[in-house]
Amino acid sequence: MYNKLQYISQGNTIEEQLYNIHQALDAGCDWVQMRFKNQSTKDTFALAEAVKFLCEEYLANFIVNDNLYLAQQIAADGVHLGLTDMNIAEARAILGSTKIIGGTANTFEDIENHIKNGCDYIGLGPFRFTSTKEKLSPILGLSGYVAIIEKMKNSNLTTPVYAIGGITLNDINPLMETGIHGIAVSGMITETDYKKKLIQQLNEKLYANVIV
Numbered sequence: 059m060y061n062k063l064q065y066i067s068q069g070n071t072i073e074e075q076l077y078n079i080h081q082a083l084d085a086g087c088d089w090v091q092m093r094f095k096n097q098s099t100k101d102t103f104a105l106a107e108a109v110k111f112l113c114e115e116y117l118a119n120f121i122v123n124d125n126l127y128l129a130q131q132i133a134a135d136g137v138h139l140g141l142t143d144m145n146i147a148e149a150r151a152i153l154g155s156t157k158i159i160g161g162t163a164n165t166f167e168d169i170e171n172h173i174k175n176g177c178d179y180i181g182l183g184p185f186r187f188t189s190t191k192e193k194l195s196p197i198l199g200l201s202g203y204v205a206i207i208e209k210m211k212n213s214n215l216t217t218p219v220y221a222i223g224g225i226t227l228n229d230i231n232p233l234m235e236t237g238i239h240g241i242a243v244s245g246m247i248t249e250t251d252y253k254k255k256l257i258q259q260l261n262e263k264l265y266a267n268v269i270v
């Protein structure tokens with residue numbers, strides 16, 4: 059079973075990114091997506107190498123946002139690809155079957171395509187407005203998730219779906235009731251001074267119905 063909480067990193071420099079990622083890992087995050095936009099190849103590679111070491115130390119999953127070749131080069135656990143990034147079928151052909159490939163979706167049709175092309179999980183959103191990402195796709199709100207997850211159930215599609223975009227603690231229960239698998243968050247974790255407490259609260263809600 060995939061972990062239910064994915065932390066998407068933030069920071070404008072290598073140092074800021076490493077600080078935020080280290081703090082999140084220390085507080086109990088077990089899945090990191092490194093998201094470092096508009097940076098030089100050299101800096102992105104240096105950061106990715108350092109994050110890989112950190113995630114190994116904390117036994118956390120490590121995936122790279124956007125850049126499949128970087129993920130391949132540093133032997134990350136996988137990559138997250140958006141609707142305008144590399145096609146998932148092509149990515150699967152390059153990475154093989156052992157790596158995690160996530161795909162962004164905003165509609166049921168996006169989900170159908172990604173599953174056909176071999177993705178492992180879907181990042182479905184945005185749930186609500188967020189300043190973390192520019193040029194957001196149409197906002198889904200809770201009703202959007204209810205409708206899309208219902209269509210997945212009717213089509214027997216069981217690929218794990220992660221909600222994303224402006225998610226706060228109080229959103230977890232209603233979102234999980236729609237049938238999603240988990241959440242991907244950036245701001246909520248990066249911005250709090252009480253990361254351990256927040257991650258414990260998030261995990262309690264996310265894993266409330268998991269029988270071990």
Ligand SMILES: Cc1ncc(COP(=O)(O)OP(=O)(O)O)c(N)n1
Pocket residue numbers: 064066091093123124138139140141142143160161162163180181182183191220222242
């Ligand atoms: C888990 C998850 N879901 C969606 C996204 C968004 O990806 P994308 O649309 O490519 O946008 P950027 O993150 O690249 O700005 C994501 N990163 N992770």
Ligand SMILES: Cc1ncsc1CCOP(=O)(O)O
Pocket residue numbers: 066183184187188189190191222223224225242243244245246
């Ligand atoms: C990368 C991304 N894609 C859709 S919303 C989003 C940002 C999620 O970050 P936050 O949890 O801070 O809203």
Ligand SMILES: [Mg+2]
Pocket residue numbers: 123124138139140141143
């Ligand atoms: Mg992208």
